[in-house]
Amino acid sequence: MSSNSYDVIVVGAGVAGLSAAEALSRAGARVAVLDRRPYVGGRAYSYMHPTLGEVVDSQHVIVECCANVVDLAKRSGADQHLRWFDRIPFLEPSKEGAGPRLSYIGSGALPAPAHASWSFLTAKMLSAGDKLAIAQSLLKFLRSYPQTDEEPFSAWIARENPSDQAIRHFWHPLVVATLNDSFERSSTKYAGQVFHELFLKSSTGSRQGVPTIPLSEFYGYFARLAEQQGSELHLRASVDRIAQLPDASWQVTSSTGEEFTAPNLVLAIPFEQTAKLLRTLPEAAPQRANILPHLEHFEYGPYTTVHLWYDRPITELEQAGLLDSSLDWMFNKAAIRAGDPSHTNASGHYYELSIAASFDELHQSREQILADTLAELPKFFPGVLQAKLLKSGVLKEAKATFSVLPGLDAHRPNASDPGGGVFLAGDWTRTGWPSTMEGAARSGRLAAEAIATACGAPRSFLAPELPASGLMRWIL
Structure with a gap:
């Protein structure tokens, strides 16, 4: 066995872990990143399919209002591999002898929040009555969206009483595609955030950036940036146990037999894997009591x-x-x-x-x-x-x-909640965002900020939010 000492150990080389490592190494910290997989990206990964003989992934889309992941892409050079789309095409299926019908929703010449109004008014997929009703509903998210998450979106949409066509051709495709869940299992807070950030706040907020290379290659740029700044990346290094040493530092032993020690430990992994590692600590460890009861509420x-x-x-x-x-x-x-x-x-x-x-x-x-x-x-x-x-x-x-289940915010932990030199990152933590690459990038930078504060050298790593544009500069 060999032992290596660092300032910070990051478990997980997904977007959250790479974001934390990049921020910390940029500030001068010596960081080690460990991941059990042979590639980076976490759940946003790509791999060579053994049967198909092709590199495959589940396509992810970045939108311009995702300030932190866009900032990381620009810092690392990954942005050269983004194909940007200013309009979203929607296709209706063929029926009764007519071919498929195409509609576009996207920005035009008018200032926000009216920037998409012309494309919306001319979209064939909605009737005039539906367009008026949808516009009136969207105005309720104009200044902001609910700050509490107890109400399911199904209750909000029931009060709005939209037509079946409006649900099928507007509310459902946008909410389900962005939150990856049903109306009943999604809080109105995060559905409202989607509409506010993408379609109202800024004329460019809904621009879609689609990676033109496989995802692990795309997020590999984030990893290389962290490495160029001094971080060490250890792949195929599964972590099955964490332990706190008598001097209060943390020790992680990888599947390769290497031991890593640091005063600060970031668990940048999904919530069930976080729970598994925390359970390897003694039952009296405060990190268990502080976090494990909350993780039972995640789905x-x-x-x-x-x-x-x-x-x-x-x-x-x-x-x-x-x-x-x-x-x-x-x-x-x-x-x-x-x-x-x-x-x-x-x-x-x-x-x-x-x-x-x-x-x-x-x-x-x-x-x-x-x-x-x-x-x-x-x-x-x-x-x-x-x-x-x-x-x-x-x-x-x-x-x-x-899933952004109604009421889940009460159980989403802050980066520093475990205590004792353990920090959390991951889109499921308290980022203010739903399950997105932006949430993951924010979580890594929030963990880096928490470590900097704990070390007595507070600093900010979060990128500024995409500013309001057009008339929204005076409305907000």
């Missing part, structure tokens, strides 16, 4: 993606929300990646179909999910009927995101 939302390779293009769209379907989103990954010189061409034309809040699909076979997807595709992309399917894969992520 996951699942996410499923279907990956298809065809011998020819089936659409010219690079992405689209799919309405009135079991499928939620289409990413034309071959087209999105085509302009990136670092991209290695996949074999065939590559498409990813996503299913958010896929609780039903967890209990279905992959064969059934694939069959249902192939039955849905011609309704949106008639060209698929002339294309040959070369290969396919179905990825189920049972623990894709934590």
Whole structure:
């Protein structure tokens, strides 16, 4: 065994852990990052599929209002691999002899909060009455959104009494796609935050940045930045136990046999893995009593993606929300990646179909999910009927995101809550955001701030929020 001393040990090389390591190493701390996987990214990872022979992932999207993850992308150079979209396309399926119908929602020339009004008013997917009712409802999130999270979004939407079409073509696709859960399991606070930040506060807040390279390669830029600043990255280094030494420092032993010690320990891992490590401490350890009772209140939302390779293009769209379907989103990954010189061409034309809040699909076979997807595709992309399917894969992520259940805020811990030199990071901690890459990036920087304060050298690492623009500068 070899022993290494550091200022901070970070367990977890996902976005939260890399964010913490980058901030701390930028401040001059000696940091070691350990992760059990052979690649970085945490739940936002990519890997070579052994059967398909392709690098696959579940596509993530960054929006411009995600100030901290955008800042990390710019600092690390990962931003060169983002394809930005100013408009969101929505497709209605073919019916009664008519082909699929396309609508766009995006920014125009008017100042915020009216920047998307023209595209909204001309969107074919909603009736005039629905547009008026939706606009009146959105105005309730104009200045802000609820600051408490006890109310489920299902109760809020019931009071608004929207039409079935408005739910299917606006509220459902946007809330479920961003929160990855049902109305009943999502708090109004975070649904309101989505609408306020993306569609009201700024004319650029809803711009979508889609990585043009696989996710572990994209977040690998974050890791390299931390390493360039002095952090050490140890992959394939599983951590099964943590221990506090007599001098109050923390010791972590990796699966490789190496021992790491530091006065500060950051657990930047999902909540159930955090609970597992905390349970390796003595029962009287205050970190157990401070955190474990709260972790029992967390649950996951699942996410499923279907990956298809065809011998020819089936659409010219690079992405689209799919309405009135079991499928939620289409990413034309071959087209999105085509302009990136670092991209290695996949074999065939590559498409990813996503299913958010896929609780039903967890209990279905992959064969059934694939069959249902192939039955849905011609309704949106008639060209698929002339294309040959070369290969396919179905990825189920049972623990894709934590659910922003009503009332969960009372149990989301602050970074410093464990005490005694242990700190927490992860999108599930008290970040002020739902389960997003922004929440993860914020959590890492909040943990870094907590360590700096504990060491008597307070400093701020959080990036400034995207400022209000247009008329919103005077409304807020």
